[in-house]
Amino acid sequence: MNMKKFVAFLLIFTLSLSLVACGKSEQKESSDDSSTPVEETKDKPFEGTTLSVLLAYGGAENSFDKFTEETGIKVEYLEMSTGAALAKLQAEDGKTEADIWFGGGVDSYLNARDLGYLEAYKSPNASAINPQYNDKDGYYSGLALVPAGWIVNEDLLKEKGLEAPKTWEDLADPKYKGEVIMADPSISGTNYAIVSGLIQAWGEEKAWDYFERLNKNIDFFAKGGGEPLEKVAAGEFAIGIVAITGGTYSVGETSPTSVVYPEDVIPWTPAPIAIFKNTKNLEAAKVFVDWYLSKEGQEVLREADARIMARDDVDAPELMKDLDKSKLIDFNLELMGSQRDEILARWKELVGEK
Amino acid sequence: MKSNITNEERANLALSFDSILDKFIFWIVVISLLLFILYPVVMVISTSFFYRGTFTLDNYKNLLNSNNLKLIKDSLFVASISSILSTIFSFCIALFTFVERKKIKKLIYRALMLSMISPPFVSSLALIILFGRRGIITHNLLGLSVNPYGWQGIVLLQTLGGIPLSSIMLISALHSIDTRQILASRDLGATTTQTIKNIVIPAIFPTILSVLFLSFTMNLADFGTPIIIGGKFKMLATETYMTIFSSGDLGKAAAMSILLIPPAILSFVFYRKNITNIDNRATGTKALGSENYDFQLPIWLKFVLTFITVSFFIIVVLKYGSIILSAFSINTSGKLTFTLKHFEEVKFAYTPAFLRSIIFAVIAGFVSSVIGILLSYYTHRRKIKGMSFIEFVSALPYIIPGIFFGLGYIVGFNKEPLLLTGTTAIVILNSTFRHISVANKATNAAFTTIDTRIEDASRDLGASKFKTITNIIFPLLRPVFLTSFINTFTACMTTVGAIIFLVSPKNVVASIVMFKNITNGQYGPASVMASILILITVSVNLIAIKLLNTKEMY
Incomplete structure (x- = not known):
């Protein structure tokens, strides 16, 4: 019998909660609005904001x-x-x-x-x-x-008897086939910046020829900028193309990875x-x-x-x-923005369903 | 004479108050579902008709191009296979549980409850660590170098992910079969396999359908799994999701998400048709019989069932094991070092986020279960006209990817008088209404095995409609309530997709913090958070099991 009361209580309690929840939050909002500066001192005019x-x-x-x-x-x-x-x-x-x-x-x-x-x-x-x-x-x-570079899994490279790539050209070497992962540039802003940066650095012709060869080493494109890092750390791929921040280094504390900067040109955002x-x-x-x-x-x-x-x-x-700032690409961000649709359309044509 | 009249009047008065209360509850259910599910969904879809404020059909011109048609085909293919497989495996596990001793039953049931806890991304990561190209099992143990990326990987993960909820629903259904039917069948000389075929399967067929429908829609709308394990293989939900992030084109993405709705409607119609058919057939069955009867499975069947059940739990244990292991250890170059360092990194500052997670999830779990049960009651027991539409509305959040359900709340609730963005309420409401479908489908299945005459009797004996709900419906549906509460609670504790847009700095929840850790590559702290989330969810689920006293389920 207690059960009935308990369930009935639950029913009423929860239904009323759903109503109260709306009211409560409005109150909360109004109290937030009043939190404008209280004290005004000279050096901290916005204290309390x-x-x-x-x-x-x-x-x-x-x-x-x-x-x-x-x-x-x-x-x-x-x-x-x-x-x-x-x-x-x-x-x-x-x-x-x-x-x-x-x-x-x-x-x-x-x-x-x-x-x-x-x-x-x-x-x-x-x-x-x-x-x-x-x-x-x-x-x-x-x-x-934020410079772009590579994260490599040392264990995997050793297992395959490979060395870490030194230049972008190295990365397109067929010996790395199936071992490179990069995020889809239409999803990841950094990876788009890499594509756009290399085009700006090398010119259209050379860059697209390069992408075609690089594409052959890539099994599929990751669906987010953070994924190559994860996959390389987990030992799924030997080399990931990534944006390098403090976080990229800290992965190395828990997995056999290290950060490599390209020796020729370094795209950045x-x-x-x-x-x-x-x-x-x-x-x-x-x-x-x-x-x-x-x-x-x-x-x-x-x-x-x-x-x-x-x-x-x-x-x-x-x-x-160890980052050589002189290797950074002379990057025109406005151009990167305005060419986005065009570059990505051509990219899609190149890589197809990947 | 006189006293008779007054009694009748009193009864009438009571009745009218009762019917007002009943109507009130009914309208709360209907209006809340329309306002918090249909309205935001319509609003997010409507963004596809406008480009910077002007009406346009641009997003629809090329919607049915060959590319998208292939996506639909592939999505239907994968969702069907995964849901059929997970239903079959779940049935095996449920059957195994059904014939086992009481102690083992209890053990399996609880283990299933726990295995529903599956923090997103972490689970996928754990499975990659186990079965990936360099997976502990596939590579280190079996010496294989399998490539899990592709539709097979999606099917594997979706199947495993669907098993816990499906098995629980099926176990509940098996235990509500009138055991006298089974006894009768056995007494009449039918073999165990014949009994399963002729009595057990028909009796729980509505539940099988519910399970199939639920997992089909969930798999169709699932974008998290294909993103992580799909590789080259693309699915519709993933593509719509990525249209948002790649081109920042909300309108186009919304138009694409509409493509998910027709297959879901078709499967819903199929489900409705079959479940109502059975509704009429099964009138008087509710477990009442004794527990001691002879129901021995043939050896070969027993072996298959044991194998499936044991394999599933081994995978579950490995999955959790790898999460907990990475919370306590550092794995450098194949050398494991145990450490408590990650725990130090998970600062106490996260405590409020954990508390909020618990509170939000408890509220969402209760409210969505109650509304789901009431919805089922008004639709299938009272058979109020138009309710099947409302029932379909309640399934919408499972049909469209969670991220749209979240965006819908932003589009719908960012202006007066419905200004909710940035509040705590919007997070709770979203979590609540996203999961009504589970309570609803589970209740529908349970209703088919509960005799309507129990309710009739209650009313004949003078109980009001309201009292019938509180004293008959809810107590009978306790196992359903528990399943649905645990499902919603667990989902809320671990969800990221739908609420990622709704949380504001003031009300960040633990799952979002964990997601941040993962995206920053801090797997140690992320594993710690995942382990804490698992612990909390386990404790709350156990408390819920105690509170709702499910002894009677067996």
Whole structure:
């Protein structure tokens, strides 16, 4: 008999919960709105403000505490790949709750800019950054540089009696057949940047001829930029074409992998930062961008995740000392953005169903 | 005379209050399903008709091109094979359990409950580690170098993934067969195999259909498995998913996801037709008989069933084993070193995320089970007109890929008066309404074995409709409630796809944090999180089993 009462109680409890849940959250929302600056001091004018960050920069969350300490601005973040974030922005029609977009694929930023979701802001600190990394109208700025390279599984190479490739040309050598994995460039922004970068570096003819040969070594294209790393770490493939960040190195702590930079040319993308047009905390968001583009902010961010920072006056992290910056491709991001459809169509024709 | 009238009046009064309550509950079920399933689905699909605010049919012009038709064909092929295989294996496991001793029954049942816990990506990763090109089993033990990437890999993973829920539904159904029928069959000289063929299978046929339909739609809409293990082989759900991420083209992706709906409608119609046929046939069966009867399987059958069951559990143990092992160890160049380092990396900062996960999943589990059961009741017991449409609506979230169900909530609930984006409620509502179909299908199957006369008797004895629901329907459906609660709870604890767009910094849940660890290549901490998720889910499921006291199920 107790059972009946229990079930009846559950029924009523749950149904009412579903109603209460709606009411509760609205209350919560309104209380959030009132959390505008409480105290105004001179050096921390935005003390008490909370900025909401969409994050696609592994490890960067470790730098937020320092920022909060310096400025009094609190940071909440949500990790989301830039492709997913762009889909979300479209679904919300740009009315996002987030204030800042932090890191990720620059092609999504270009897209979002064209859809009118971003706020133009030229930080005074942006002048210290190579203009190649920034949007010319200030819709985004470059935080760091993400070079492309390879992650190799040493065990597998040893087992097959192979050496790690040294140049892109090596990678297309038939001896690596079936051992190379790369993400589909139509899905992964970084991998598209690699394709586009090589075209810009070598010219159309040479690049497409190369892709045709490289394609023969690739069994199938991964469905996400993070997958080649996983598969190489798991020993499924010997060589993965990846974007290199601190995270790429840390995989080596638990699996027999190491990071290799191509010796001929190194494609790259900037890890950008942008402010959303829909932000309600524009001034605080500007403080945020300024801080991360300052020398101090850049150094803090480098400690949080080892990357080559956008500012020239910030040294490369210890991990990446062996990266030869002169090998970086002279990369035109605008061209990369405008040629996307054309390049990907030709790419699809080349690789077919893979 | 006088007192008679007052009694009748009182009864009428009570009745009218009761029917108001009954109507109220009915409309809550209907409206909530329309608002939280149909509306967001319609909204996300409607994005395919607009390009930057203007109406267009561009997305539909080339929808049925040869490329997409091939995708449909391939998807139907894989989804059919996986769902048929997993139903067959589940039936074997269920039958094995059915004839076993009580202790073993209990053990298998609980083990199945636990094996439903399958954190996404981690499981696939574990299976790649076991069966991949350099898998521990395929490569190290058997010396093979198999290539798991292709449709065979998808079928393997989907089949394994579908077995726990399907087996549980089938075991519940087997135990609600009137054992006297089996006894009668045996007494009349039928062999065990004949009894299985003529009594057991027909009796649980509705459940077999439910299981088949559920796993077919789930497999059709599954994008996670093909993405990881599909290799060159492409499926419709994966392609729609990638259209979002590759071209950022929500409209085109939404149009493609529509292609998933016709096959699902067809299978739904087939399912409905068969289940109602049987509805009319089975009128008086509910397990009442004794438990001690002779039901020995022939040796060869027993051997096959044991082999399938044992193999399945070995794979499950290996899967969990490899997750837990990687939580406690570092594997460099084939050398395993045990360590607690990963636990240090999983900071206490994640505690709120775990707590939120539990709370959200418990609420979603309860509400979706209750609504699913009520939906079934109003559709199949009260046979209210138009309810079969509502029932189809409840299956929609299983038909379209989860990611669209999530996006639909954003498109649908980002404006006044339905402003829910960024709130906690939207995450819970989404998780709740995504899983109604399981409770609904499980209840439908159970109803076919529960005598309607029990309800009639209840009402004849003066119980109100509301009381019949609370005192008859729910207690009888306790095993169904438990299955559906555990399924939804488990799914919510581990889900990523549908809610990845709905969580905001304020309400991040554990599965999303774990997903982040995986995408950053931190498998150690990810395995720790997966192990904690598994532990929590196991504990809550065990509590649920205790609370709902399922002793009577056997």
